[in-house]
Amino acid sequence: MSETTAPVPLLELDKVNTFYGPVQVHFDLSLTVPKGEIVSLLGGNASGKSTTMKIILGLLKPQSGTVRFAGEDIGALQTPQIIRRGIGSVPEARRLFPDMSVRENLLMGAFTRTDKQAVAHDLDWVLTLFPKLGQRLAQRAGTLSGGEQQMVAMARALMGRPKLICMDEPTMGLSPLFVDRVLELIAAINREGVTIFMVEQNASLALQIAHRGYVLQTGRIVLEGKAADLLVDARIRDAYLGGAEAA
């Protein structure tokens, strides 16, 4: 555990202000995702979590503020260019291509890559991380169960060999059994050297695997710190854990 050295930031949001028409969603939102860590953005409904994801991926442009990835200002880039810089996305509700096979879905994850042989190699690598998908390669993605789809979504994001994967509520709508499995997989992906930024509503779960956490409330960061500290923080326990047992 490196307590003293300042980690290298891979992703930085600096004083971002976002609007939907006249409605302001983010108020001077600033956060940092250090390289190699799992950072979790927590918050309830309508706190601006998913919008943060859209800002990072360039699906929505902020009114002001900067978004830096690996030191580069990506605020003006279009989504495809941002993906090419090395960001993978696991969208909310998974969003697989339902009429494509699992294999095709995975290869779509490598869409921006031109190194065919390395892609083939990475397909094998991803299948070792998600061995269950190996039997499903030819199946239409739309016919998989929710948990399996979540795996495909994560594997698909990995296929781009990203430096950072953004996950939008990866445990949403999954059975409790699968939730733990998905969290394990996220930790496993992180151990492979991929930085992870995940948006979650379920704070206690997210903080179990995260290194750091931010708490977003109606567009403002109200709390931030090490996951271990946040888990025992009285404020977050009251606000987000509903007084439930923290791990």
Add this chain to the structure above:
Amino acid sequence: MTSWLDHTINGLIVGNIYALLAVGLALIFGVSRLINFAHGSVYVVGAYIGWVAVAHLHTPLPVTILLVAAGSALLGLLIERFGLRPLQGSTKIAPLLATIGISFVLDQIVQIVFTPDPRALPSQLPDWRFQIGGGTIGALDILIAAIGFTSAVLLFGFLRFTKLGWAVRATAQDRDAARQMGVDVDQVNRIVFAIASALGGLSGLLVGMYYNYIDPAMSFQATLKGVVAEVVGGVGNIPGAIVGSLILGLVESYGIALLGTSYRNLFAFILLVVILVLRPNGLFASKRQLPPEPLTGTFIAPSKPVPLPTPALLAALAVAAVLPLVIAQPYLLQTLTNAWLYALLGISLTLIAGTVGQISLGHAALLAIGGYTSALLTLDLGVPVGLSILAAGFVAAGLGTLLAWPAFRLRGHYVTIATLAIGEIVSLAILNWESLTRGPIGVFGIPPISLFGYPIESARAVYWFTLAILAVLAALQLRLLRSHLGRAWRAVRDDDVAARSYGIALDRYKALAFITGGFAAGISGGVTSHLYSFINHETFNAQLSILALTIVILGGMGNVFGAIVGSVLLIGLPEVFRVAAEYRVLIYGLVLLLLIRFRPQGLFGTV
């Protein structure tokens, strides 16, 4: 008599031609959820590029084909870039209306450049035919089949084995997710428009060669045929579009064999309506169907209507009423009379499309029903003219509602397609029901307007007569809009699911809207028939329906006063400035395009 095998071959060949259209429509719908009404225009342009190449440049066939494909692809790119990309993010119906505007503009340009006269487009192929069984196949048949087959194979290969093809499929299945995989969805859009347009242009070339005949008017029919084939196969489904096209070709071919050429389109549109009602997702829809279209099928741009206090409206009416005392030229009064008649159509459509959100593209059919009712009642049954016009209103209200009934269960785009088809069915029924309607010859010698035996023939009298009708019906509509009924209508428009869960019977309220709107349109048609003294199945054509929609959008959807002003502007101004007829349609198309782009809420705002 030609054999059934011949009809089958003919049906399959024509089906092949439709397939080239329908596949393009399906591709475009796939990636952008848009029914491209400009597709027929690309087809016409393709046919004319072919004609220029063959008749003037004397190119050999392969070069002609390449020229047509390349020129049409380029046109597709232009349509995408200038017509549709600026509309990204607006309501779904906006791009659809834009493609209608684009098609108006393109068709009219073709007509101005090449004149409306038909041209012969010789096929350059040897004129041999060989026997198989009881039928014959010619070189052109084989060429058409070969192009259809080759295109299908190439398209399959492209979608299945190329990176760009994957991007197209991914975009079609989930546009946002595709972007997050790094797909440039704008590029996908461009590619798809280019491919679809190349195929559409080729289709136009082949049709021209097949019938050795092209004219600018074939655009609209082509769009409709492509749309029918696509809907039969399931919108957005490419193999479905091919099968749908072949079915359509065969249905038409057998239908013509049984009943005659003038029934050709009737079969197509009846097929369309039946499919829309029974299997709106097409014959081959998988169990896991496309998610239902978003509820915002309407073109209601959020806006505050311009406030129009009652005294101002009354003052406007007073000015309109005393105008004949000031203006001496009958020409000007006739123009304004015409505008009042269009305004009746306008308030009818603004109610149905604006207030209730059912974008109807078959509104001219209500005029036709009204016109024929009044004309035939006076001529065949000796009903006095005033009474016959009243009857025209009631018949249009009743029959129009009945005919639109199948469309009530549909939403968004499908309502538009269904009403378009129903409008065409009415027009074709008029053409073919000779014992009642006198068929293609039309109805002559319709008596002029009179009321209780007093003739209303001077320009001034007719002006007051129509203005009075308009004032009464507009006032009635304004009153209804403020009532419980008006609120229920707007609820149906804004969120039909919510409306239904609050106990609003959708069908009943849609029917009430069609009855109210049908009455005004029927009266307008009735009066028109007596003013023209001659009508036929083309008097009230689909162009009129689109003009009506432009009037309504110009005024502001749902806005009664807006519809009236819109009609005065669109009907009156070109008349006053003596714009030549062929440029008028061009202007309508441009007005529609500019409105959708820059002022979707219209002049007076949506209500």
